[in-house]
Amino acid sequence: MNATQQNVSAPARLRQLLSDPSHTVVAPGVYDGISARLALAQGFECLYMTGAGTAMSRLGMADLGLTTFTDMHQNASMIASINPSVPLIADADTGYGGPINVAATVKAYARSGVAGLHIEDQVQEKRCGHLGGKLLVSREVYANRLRAACRARDESGSGIAIIARTDARAGKDPEGNGGYDEAVARLRMAAEIGVDGLFFEALQSKEEAEKAISDLPKIPVLLNEVGGGRTPILAVEEANKLGFRITIWPTMGLEAVVPALENAYSALKKNGKSPEDPALGPSKLFEVCGLKDLMAFDESVGGKAYQ
């Protein structure tokens, strides 16, 4: 942590990072305490709490709108508290209801030290933005969600960044509006309402990403880097050249963990023993989650339990 990061709230730190127009914030996807710890240990300047990962790790369920406000808020609070000097951008899905729910969500995330969140225009029965057949709320309902989010941000006094996400590129509202132009129109409307950043979900190609940057208002635009999704993966440098100011990598932790766990459990089932030899062992494992610091704290206040 350097001097400018000290005594600065997480939203203020995120705003500092976004105030440099030549910089692209890199936020790896995390979904629980261990993934957050491992990403923090790499020294990332920002983290992203994935809703898909929260659904899978906390509920054992696919990303189909099953996570409630409580699931998402508890996870975001826990992750944000591990290292409050590193800003966390957290998924807030649809905001979990009408305008008063959206406002309550923003205020609760802000009170928990979350630096930024995104609110989208899918219906409550939402799905991962990279699946087909997405249904959207009307522009009017989306505008209400965003107005509620911005008002709650202002009333909270926290400076939490509101990022407007549209799923219009690969979705349709009840009148059949959808596609590229509808996505641009919705994000322009969002900027007029006063959001802090824009999230154009499911960009279909690098050329389209480039076009979107030139068609969108000049506030920070986020690029969603989902491996195997609808948008080609762009290296951070490339995303920066195109003008994206935030990159999130939602599923990268899950992509690493799912095959590793599959291998470990299948080895036990097949061979009657674990595949790791030698194993890290408990103290190395717990060290990922602060073992030495916790013990040192205890000792520093006179505790004798962990000497």
Ligand SMILES: C[C@](O)(C(=O)O)[C@H](CC(=O)O)C(=O)O
């Ligand atoms: C960004 C996202 O909302 C998430 O939950 O992390 C997902 C990612 C995913 O499901 O692959 C999304 O893009 O909808």
